[in-house]
Amino acid sequence: MKTQSAKQSSGKWLNPAGWRIVQAVFSTCPCCNSFQYSITEHKRGLPCKDCGMPTDRILSEVYACKSCGYAQEQFFPEGDKVEDSLFCDFCTPNHR
Ligand SMILES: [Zn+2]
Numbered sequence: 572m573k574t575q576s577a578k579q580s581s582g583k584w585l586n587p588a589g590w591r592i593v594q595a596v597f598s599t600c601p602c603c604n605s606f607q608y609s610i611t612e613h614k615r616g617l618p619c620k621d622c623g624m625p626t627d628r629i630l631s632e633v634y635a636c637k638s639c640g641y642a643q644e645q646f647f648p649e650g651d652k653v654e655d656s657l658f659c660d661f662c663t664p665n666h667r
C-alpha cells in the first residue's frame with residue numbers, strides 16, 4: 572500500500588488550514604484597501620491577573636498602512652486580557 576501513503580502526504584499541499592494563516596497575515600487597509608497594511612509592532616505587557624504588573628505576554632499589536640499612513644492598535648490579540656500569575660515575574664519570580 573505504498574501508493575496510498577504517497578497520496579496522503581502530497582494532499583497536505585491543499586490543506587485549507589494553511590491558507591487561513593496566510594489570509595490572517597495579509598489584511599487590507601480599512602482606509603485605502605491597500606495590501607501594505609500589516610502588523611508593525613508587538614507591544615508586550617499583558618497584566619498579571621493577580622497583581623496587575625505587566626508581563627512578557629503580548630498586550631497589543633499595532634497595524635500600520637505603508638500606503639496611506641493609517642494605523643490601528645489591536646488589543647488582546649491572543650484573546651486573553653490577563654496573564655496567569657504563574658508567568659508573572661512578581662508572583663512567580665523563578666518561572667523562567
Ligand atoms: Zn491605507
Ligand SMILES: [Zn+2]
Nearest residue numbers: 619622659662
Ligand atoms: Zn503577578
